[in-house]
Amino acid sequence: MGSSRGVRHDSMRARNLAVVLGTLHRSGPHTRAALAELTGLTKTTVSSLISDLLEAGVVSESGAVRAGERGRPGVAVGLSGQRVATLGLEINIDYLAACVVDVTRTVRLRRTRPADNRNSNPADILQGLRDLVKETTAEAEESGLRIIGAALAVPGTVEGGVLRSAPHLGWRDVRVADLFDLPFAIDNEANLAALGELWFGSRATDFLYVSGEIGVGAGLVVDGALFRGTFGLAGELGHVVVVPDGPACRCGGRGCLEVYAGQDALLNGLDSVASLVEHLESGDPEASAACERAGHALGVALTSAVHLLDPGKIVLGGIFAPLFPWLEAPVGAGLTARLGQMRATPPALVVSEIGADAAVLGAAGLIIQRVIADPAQTLAL
Amino acid sequence: MGSSRGVRHDSMRARNLAVVLGTLHRSGPHTRAALAELTGLTKTTVSSLISDLLEAGVVSESGAVRAGERGRPGVAVGLSGQRVATLGLEINIDYLAACVVDVTRTVRLRRTRPADNRNSNPADILQGLRDLVKETTAEAEESGLRIIGAALAVPGTVEGGVLRSAPHLGWRDVRVADLFDLPFAIDNEANLAALGELWFGSRATDFLYVSGEIGVGAGLVVDGALFRGTFGLAGELGHVVVVPDGPACRCGGRGCLEVYAGQDALLNGLDSVASLVEHLESGDPEASAACERAGHALGVALTSAVHLLDPGKIVLGGIFAPLFPWLEAPVGAGLTARLGQMRATPPALVVSEIGADAAVLGAAGLIIQRVIADPAQTLAL
DNA sequence: ACGATTAGTCCATAATCTGTACATAATCCT
DNA sequence: AGGATTATGTACAGATTATGGACTAATCGT
Numbered sequence: 001m002g003s004s005r006g007v008r009h010d011s012m013r014a015r016n017l018a019v020v021l022g023t024l025h026r027s028g029p030h031t032r033a034a035l036a037e038l039t040g041l042t043k044t045t046v047s048s049l050i051s052d053l054l055e056a057g058v059v060s061e062s063g064a065v066r067a068g069e070r071g072r073p074g075v076a077v078g079l080s081g082q083r084v085a086t087l088g089l090e091i092n093i094d095y096l097a098a099c100v101v102d103v104t105r106t107v108r109l110r111r112t113r114p115a116d117n118r119n120s121n122p123a124d125i126l127q128g129l130r131d132l133v134k135e136t137t138a139e140a141e142e143s144g145l146r147i148i149g150a151a152l153a154v155p156g157t158v159e160g161g162v163l164r165s166a167p168h169l170g171w172r173d174v175r176v177a178d179l180f181d182l183p184f185a186i187d188n189e190a191n192l193a194a195l196g197e198l199w200f201g202s203r204a205t206d207f208l209y210v211s212g213e214i215g216v217g218a219g220l221v222v223d224g225a226l227f228r229g230t231f232g233l234a235g236e237l238g239h240v241v242v243v244p245d246g247p248a249c250r251c252g253g254r255g256c257l258e259v260y261a262g263q264d265a266l267l268n269g270l271d272s273v274a275s276l277v278e279h280l281e282s283g284d285p286e287a288s289a290a291c292e293r294a295g296h297a298l299g300v301a302l303t304s305a306v307h308l309l310d311p312g313k314i315v316l317g318g319i320f321a322p323l324f325p326w327l328e329a330p331v332g333a334g335l336t337a338r339l340g341q342m343r344a345t346p347p348a349l350v351v352s353e354i355g356a357d358a359a360v361l362g363a364a365g366l367i368i369q370r371v372i373a374d375p376a377q378t379l380a381l
Numbered sequence: 382m383g384s385s386r387g388v389r390h391d392s393m394r395a396r397n398l399a400v401v402l403g404t405l406h407r408s409g410p411h412t413r414a415a416l417a418e419l420t421g422l423t424k425t426t427v428s429s430l431i432s433d434l435l436e437a438g439v440v441s442e443s444g445a446v447r448a449g450e451r452g453r454p455g456v457a458v459g460l461s462g463q464r465v466a467t468l469g470l471e472i473n474i475d476y477l478a479a480c481v482v483d484v485t486r487t488v489r490l491r492r493t494r495p496a497d498n499r500n501s502n503p504a505d506i507l508q509g510l511r512d513l514v515k516e517t518t519a520e521a522e523e524s525g526l527r528i529i530g531a532a533l534a535v536p537g538t539v540e541g542g543v544l545r546s547a548p549h550l551g552w553r554d555v556r557v558a559d560l561f562d563l564p565f566a567i568d569n570e571a572n573l574a575a576l577g578e579l580w581f582g583s584r585a586t587d588f589l590y591v592s593g594e595i596g597v598g599a600g601l602v603v604d605g606a607l608f609r610g611t612f613g614l615a616g617e618l619g620h621v622v623v624v625p626d627g628p629a630c631r632c633g634g635r636g637c638l639e640v641y642a643g644q645d646a647l648l649n650g651l652d653s654v655a656s657l658v659e660h661l662e663s664g665d666p667e668a669s670a671a672c673e674r675a676g677h678a679l680g681v682a683l684t685s686a687v688h689l690l691d692p693g694k695i696v697l698g699g700i701f702a703p704l705f706p707w708l709e710a711p712v713g714a715g716l717t718a719r720l721g722q723m724r725a726t727p728p729a730l731v732v733s734e735i736g737a738d739a740a741v742l743g744a745a746g747l748i749i750q751r752v753i754a755d756p757a758q759t760l761a762l
Numbered sequence: 763a764c765g766a767t768t769a770g771t772c773c774a775t776a777a778t779c780t781g782t783a784c785a786t787a788a789t790c791c792t
Numbered sequence: 793a794g795g796a797t798t799a800t801g802t803a804c805a806g807a808t809t810a811t812g813g814a815c816t817a818a819t820c821g822t
Binding site: 390391 | 779790
């Protein structure tokens with residue numbers, strides 16, 4: 001619940017810096033006068049706040065604008081991506097990835113390094129990751145950017161900054177944050193992919209992002225914020241019960257969604273998603289049947305998810321994105337039929353536009369978000 | 382997301398009033414010096430804030446206390462229930478209820494009026510409710526309490542202050558708030574019952590409250606706050622899919638939890654929960670079987686709920702409370718078996734301690750909460 | 763060229779918190 | 793019993809930050 005610390009003068013200013021920066025972030029460049037209008041602060045105060053933000057390099061002046069027809073033109077002030085940026089990182093089953101994103105949420109740099117991380121030794125992989133960080137940071141700095149923090153996406157559960165369990169990597173209880181001398185965050189891949197979709201995808205503020213990978217995960221975004229649950233484990237769509245007495249799942253349960261719609265079930269012996277798409281395009285009945293089964297199971301699990309989570313819409317991502325043309329009908333039909341009386345219309349079912357990069361981008365965006373939400377602290381103003 | 386309005390001097394003080402009042406609310410009476418320590422504010426500031434809160438009548442001094450062994454003893458200041466109170470209201474299928482709760486969350490008054498509200502005319506019932514409000518308000522004022530707001534619990538969905546649909550009452554799109562000349566809120570019965578459990582029950586801050594009534598609902602509380610979803614419709618546990626091709630449910634879906642664990646399914650022809658309990662106590666096999674079925678279905682639905690919502694624990698309330706001895710085993714077994722590998726231990730399964738009053742109490746508590754969270758606004762300081 | 767209009771800055775004022783000093787009230791020690 | 797010690801709560805000057813009106817700046821229309 002709400003903090004119990006009192007508010008002092010400096011937190012008032014910190015808050016107002018965040019209000020001004022947040023307004024520029026939400027609704028683009030504005031003159032000081034317009035910002036005063038929008039925030040309810042006086043022109044004097046806005047001027048003073050902007051001057052601090054200019055100095056920190058997160059905003060810049062971008063030429064004169066005439067608001068109305070008459071009068072002195074104002075100077076538009078907007079976010080500037082020239083100086084401050086953050087690093088997004090991802091450890092996945094078969095690659096390491098990094099990206100650099102500036103304050104305007106523009107992607108400035110992207111690196112992927114193939115690797116075989118299945119049942120790997122954490123120390124080796126983390127050394128590789130540190131090298132990747134060094135490289136990308138150096139390259140970003142060459143173009144004048146200052147990296148002020150990093151976040152890491154991992155395919156597993158995270159609690160209190162520690163990677164608790166990543167079954168596909170074969171890792172348990174790995175502490176990662178200490179390895180970097182930057183402000184650092186670590187989170188689950190599906191959570192960060194949901195945030196990636198929020199900031200770099202459709203830009204809706206309310207949706208459930210469904211991440212199809214080897215496992216199936218989901219991240220719920222409500223009013224622009226990620227819902228994490230009590231222990232940060234919310235959104236485990238993959239183990240929602242679809243058939244109470246169905247086949248055993250590796251989690252110990254039976255008939256979980258993952259059994260029907262996980263990557264292994266979908267590929268059904270094929271070696272890659274690309275090859276599955278080929279088979280589907282050429283009308284292979286076995287591939288179609290697998291998709292149909294997965295779509296049906298997804299429809300059932302998503303019905304439960306809609307009743308419990310009440311998402312604004314549903315975004316299919318990960319391997320579900322390329323399969324969307326074959327999933328849309330069965331999933332949509334299941335949702336519509338089952339939600340029938342409960343809502344005027346079921347949540348819209350759409351495909352993610354950012355595909356495999358969602359998680360790294362979300363990671364970088366997470367730190368950008370912190371800058372926007374509290375520039376005074378993150379930029380030491 | 383964060384407000385876009387700037388912070389001025391008066392909001393700094395408003396926030397600090399809330400910080401001090403909130404600290405007293407969370408951790409009981411304290412001296413001014415202790416409050417200064419806890420909040421990080423200076424003794425001077427705390428003294429000044431307390432003097433405003435004393436004047437508003439929400440706190441009072443309660444005698445000398447010695448903190449350490451030496452030194453001048455301080456004067457303890459704590460919440461005072463003598464002057465400010467709120468009204469909780471409930472429209473249910475077969476009764477109207479009201480209660481008055483003071484700032485210390487002590488119940489000061491309680492009224493229940495039996496009624497047959499099935500398929501009723503909203504205007505009639507609302508007139509009855511207004512009479513009830515007048516009566517209880519008058520009685521509360523006689524004992525020196527000022528009623529500063531009211532909230533109403535209804536068995537249906539609420540959106541933007543309007544009762545959208547209450548199938549068991551037969552109401553649709555009824556606007557209620559305008560009928561009262563008090564600050565007023567209206568919310569779903571399961572949501573408010575969850576808040577009742579939060580403030581008047583076990584006092585845990587993280588749990589899923591499961592409300593068994595004619596329908597089955599749930600309210601998720603995370604870190605002391607209710608999770609409502611995008612449209613305020615989250616927590617519809619009753620229509621989570623238990624058996625994808627099970628019997629049709631009145632919602633249009635098939636095999637929903639409500640089909641197996643709603644009041645009608647449990648009673649199985651009996652006329653009341655009390656009579657069901659009698660049959661269970663005397664070992665009636667048919668009654669046991671119904672309970673077993675319901676418990677099994679609840680175990681399946683709650684497994685999905687745990688994966689999606691990640692609750693701290695699970696509290697069974699409403700008609701599930703008296704049936705807890707017969708439900709605990711099948712529900713608990715289902716959860717443990719299905720959650721197996723995913724968590725060290727499944728969330729604890731406990732029974733609600735406040736029974737049928739949960740919703741009215743939660744309603745009154747909701748307005749108390751607003752006073753604690755923003756005394757400056759709600760008490761016009 | 764001049765008035766109207768709007769943008770941005772200057773400066774005195776106001777609101778609020780901080781920090782030090784001090785009066786107060788209890789216990790401890792001799 | 794009396795002074796030393798310790799802690800509470802208040803007073804007052806000082807610091808920080810926002811406000812509001814006056815002023816300067818820049819552009820348009822006539």
